[in-house]
Amino acid sequence: MVSKDFNPGVRHPLYFIRKGLYNKISLYSGELKGRVLDFGCGAKPYRSLFQHVDAYIGVDYASEGHSHQNEEIDVYYDGKTLPFENESFDALFSSEVFEHVFGLAQILPEINRVLKKDAKILITCPFLWEEHEEPVDYARYTRFALQDMLTKNGFEILITDKNGHMVRAMHQAFIVYLHDYWLHKVPFFSRFNLFKKIIRQAVIPSLNCLFLLFEPLWPKYDKLYLNTIILAQKKG
Structure with missing residues (x-):
């Protein structure tokens, strides 16, 4: 079950952003199959939405802006190279992580490398949000910027959606x-x-x-x- 922090009630100060994200991830999570990589997994807050997959592996980076104490990280990477063989995964999930990756365009080829042919990826990224996890908060991407970077790094855009208005x-x-x-x-x-x-x-x-x-x-x-x-x- 997704925790109340990430599937909150109206009493929660982050109700609208997190409830919206929960609903969108729930809507599209069924598109990911097989062996799934959670890129920037942290505590794996949405793990229960992927009960249907064969394996769910979390990778993260030990940055100064976020403590990983008591989190469910399976593998750490150095911020540049993912420690997996080519075509190791059938799908990738990453929620609210890309804004913390300095030089995102440089890590996308690595993400592509560890994915199998026709693998699907599900990504969420903030557009309007406060600075957080300082100092490793580097960007707010428009949907056009994300689409452009993904397309240039070997991905075809299937769906672009928005949380909120x-x-x-x-x-x-x-x-x-x-x-x-x-x-x-x-x-x-x-x-x-x-x-x-x-x-x-x-x-x-x-x-x-x-x-x-x-x-x-x-x-x-x-x-x-x-x-x-x-x-x-x-x-x-």
Whole structure:
């Protein structure tokens, strides 16, 4: 089962981005078969969505911006070369990782190398999001940039999808502002545990519920959104 942090309820400050990602990954996870590589796996939060595959191997990089303590990493790599033989995997999954890879275009040939012919890859990448895992937060890619890099490195784009739309992205950003800034950075408010409890247990859930109630009334303008989702296939 996917944990409540990655399949959250409305009380969670990251409800809209993470619930949206969970829904999109659930939608496309069945496209990946056989032996699957989770690139940048961390704690493998979406492992349970791939119960149908033959094997699920996680690889990650020991970077300074993210602690891997108590995570389920099977193999570490050096940031340049994946420690696997050519054509070792039938598919690849990578969620919210590409923005942390400095020189992404240089690692894509390695990803291609370890995949079999016609292997499918499922990728999610943030488009509108705060800086995180500093200092290894290097980029925000448009869908066109991702499509271009993948195409130039031997992949055919099958599906490009988006998580969220402008108003949802703006609401999620405001909730993050309340949770991350007001509760931790504003001197007057950050001292009082009662205030923090009110924000976490009453204000954020109420705002999220109100947004869900009124969201259908907003036109879905998706030039600004939360995440890009791409399903692609290695060319023969």
